[in-house]
Amino acid sequence: MSILQILDIGLAGLVLAVAAWTVFARDAFAAVVGFVAYGLLLSLVWVRLFAVDVALTEAAIGSGEHPTITHQPTSGVLLIGAAGRLRKVEASRDDELPGASLRLFAAALCIFVTLVLAGVVLSLPDPGPTLAPEAARHLAETGLGNPITAVLLSYRSFDTMLEKVVLVLAVVGVWSLAADQYWGGAAGNPRGAEPDGTRALLAQVLPPLGILIGIHMVWVGADEPGGAFQGGAILAAMWMITMMAGLTEMPSIRSRLLRLVLVAGPAVFVAVGVAGVAFASGVFAYPTGFAKPLILFIEAFMTLSIAVTLPVLVAGPPKRLRQQ
Amino acid sequence: MNEFLLSAAGIILFTVAVGLVRVLSGPTNADRIMATQLLGTGGITSLLLVASATGVRGVDDVALGLALLAAFAAIAFVDNVAAPDSDTSKGDRTE
Amino acid sequence: MNVLLDLFSVIAICFGTFFFLAGTAGLLRFPDALSRLHALTKADNLGVGLIVLGLLPHAGSLLAALKLVAIWALIQLAGATSAQLIARAIRRSG
Numbered sequence: 001m002s003i004l005q006i007l008d009i010g011l012a013g014l015v016l017a018v019a020a021w022t023v024f025a026r027d028a029f030a031a032v033v034g035f036v037a038y039g040l041l042l043s044l045v046w047v048r049l050f051a052v053d054v055a056l057t058e059a060a061i062g063s064g065e066h067p068t069i070t071h072q073p074t075s076g077v078l079l080i081g082a083a084g085r086l087r088k089v090e091a092s093r094d095d096e097l098p099g100a101s102l103r104l105f106a107a108a109l110c111i112f113v114t115l116v117l118a119g120v121v122l123s124l125p126d127p128g129p130t131l132a133p134e135a136a137r138h139l140a141e142t143g144l145g146n147p148i149t150a151v152l153l154s155y156r157s158f159d160t161m162l163e164k165v166v167l168v169l170a171v172v173g174v175w176s177l178a179a180d181q182y183w184g185g186a187a188g189n190p191r192g193a194e195p196d197g198t199r200a201l202l203a204q205v206l207p208p209l210g211i212l213i214g215i216h217m218v219w220v221g222a223d224e225p226g227g228a229f230q231g232g233a234i235l236a237a238m239w240m241i242t243m244m245a246g247l248t249e250m251p252s253i254r255s256r257l258l259r260l261v262l263v264a265g266p267a268v269f270v271a272v273g274v275a276g277v278a279f280a281s282g283v284f285a286y287p288t289g290f291a292k293p294l295i296l297f298i299e300a301f302m303t304l305s306i307a308v309t310l311p312v313l314v315a316g317p318p319k320r321l322r323q324q
Numbered sequence: 325m326n327e328f329l330l331s332a333a334g335i336i337l338f339t340v341a342v343g344l345v346r347v348l349s350g351p352t353n354a355d356r357i358m359a360t361q362l363l364g365t366g367g368i369t370s371l372l373l374v375a376s377a378t379g380v381r382g383v384d385d386v387a388l389g390l391a392l393l394a395a396f397a398a399i400a401f402v403d404n405v406a407a408p409d410s411d412t413s414k415g416d417r418t419e
Numbered sequence: 420m421n422v423l424l425d426l427f428s429v430i431a432i433c434f435g436t437f438f439f440l441a442g443t444a445g446l447l448r449f450p451d452a453l454s455r456l457h458a459l460t461k462a463d464n465l466g467v468g469l470i471v472l473g474l475l476p477h478a479g480s481l482l483a484a485l486k487l488v489a490i491w492a493l494i495q496l497a498g499a500t501s502a503q504l505i506a507r508a509i510r511r512s513g
Binding site: 003004006007010011014018021029030033036037040041043044047048050052053055056059060077199202206209210213217220224225226230234237240241244245 | 327330331333334337338341344348353356357359360363364367370371374378380381382383385386388389390392393395396397399400401403
């Protein structure tokens with residue numbers, strides 16, 4: 001057995017152990033910490049499976065699948081916020097905790113789904129059915145070097161566009177949870193009069209670097225692992241850091257600019273797709289030779305939208321009216 | 325050389341994994357955050373070693389992304405850490 | 420020259436691994452949260468630093484070498500600031 005194999009087996013065991021602990025953890029905070037650790041280990045797993053784009057997404061966003069609604073550590077932030085809000089409720093609602101039979105049922109359901117998935121994966125023919133060679137063969141026509149980006153923004157761009165729309169719907173859903181009197185207000189905390197020193201340091205040093213790295217990831221995603229999701233998530237994290245330090249604040253949900261930026265990504269995507277009817281062979285087709293610049297154009301707006309959508313989702317529904 | 329790098333990666337990864345025991349037992353939530361941070365640092369280092377050993381492209385970008393977000397995660401968690409009997413969040417703004 | 424570089428890398432990485440071991444041992448065995456935090460930051464700074472140092476000769480290009488150093492700097496920054504924040508949280512709740 002080579003060292004690499006030992007490493008892989010150990011990693012797999014570790015992932016299982018951390019996952020088991022997360023399930024059995026006593027309180028919400030501990031479970032979320034376990035979940036963050038699990039996500040971290042999972043991005044290592046993706047690297048070992050040679051799915052570096054997925055690893056990047058896992059590290060920056062979280063679920064490793066597009067659409068991305070769970071983000072890690074963004075999901076960590078999301079969950080820890082939820083855990084915090086629940087803590088006040090948890091203590092007073094002991095009688096409403098799920099009983100043993102419900103938990104057993106949930107456990108049985110999870111085990112059943114796992115067994116079915118395992119069975120399906122193990123019974124796949126070897127080599128499994130795949131379109132990868134086809135995708136690779138036509139890569140040159142898209143002008144891209146990264147097959148994943150080609151799938152996302154060329155072969156299956158319609159799916160990606162729909163995923164962006166899903167993000168907008170998620171924002172609408174989150175905002176609709178606002179209490180009536182706060183509609184039109186702002187989520188999150190107001191800008192602090194005296195920003196906390198330590199956090200402010202981080203918020204002033206990290207974002208310039210982070211913005212550089214985020215944009216680098218989007219640009220490089222055309223030919224190497226990277227892309228709009230990953231870059232956008234990093235930009236989102238940078239904005240969230242400045243908000244956590246109290247140096248900036250989330251704009252009110254009435255803000256035209258905020259709404260414009262949120263829909264810019266899917267809007268541009270749809271516009272380019274529809275323009276394909278006039279300038280190329282059909283909806284969501286690119287005119288030959290213009291594929292790469294158009295893809296980068298779409299990605300730029302997508303990155304912007306993602307960078308704004310994620311913090312909006314994490315901030316939650318508005319809880320205060322803007323005081324001016 | 326590659327075997328050496330991979331062994332180092334393995335040792336580091338499992339060392340910090342053992343540190344995860346703190347996530348289990350750590351009397352305070354701060355301990356849990358610390359153990360996760362150690363896991364993050366060790367994970368990033370293992371990634372760098374594996375990247376150098378296997379030569380897969382883009383892995384150092386994953387490490388870069390993780391490093392960038394490590395601080396972000398730490399802040400987010402500290403903001404919400406609370407001992408079982410006290411409720412603190414952003415309380416140290418008064419300092 | 421290559422042999423010398425390899426030797427340097429091996430030594431640096433060995434020391435770096437040692438610091439990770441030490442940091443974890445500290446995290447598990449030190450009596451209170453603040454001293455555990457101290458052990459943790461040693462692993463962050465020296466452990467990662469020595470390993471990055473050991474990997475620098477093998478970096479493929481200047482950009483790759485810069486990325487390695489940037490990762491080290493970021494981990495240091497994250498470690499230092501979160502150590503501050505965690506210490507405050509410990510002090511507040513303990």
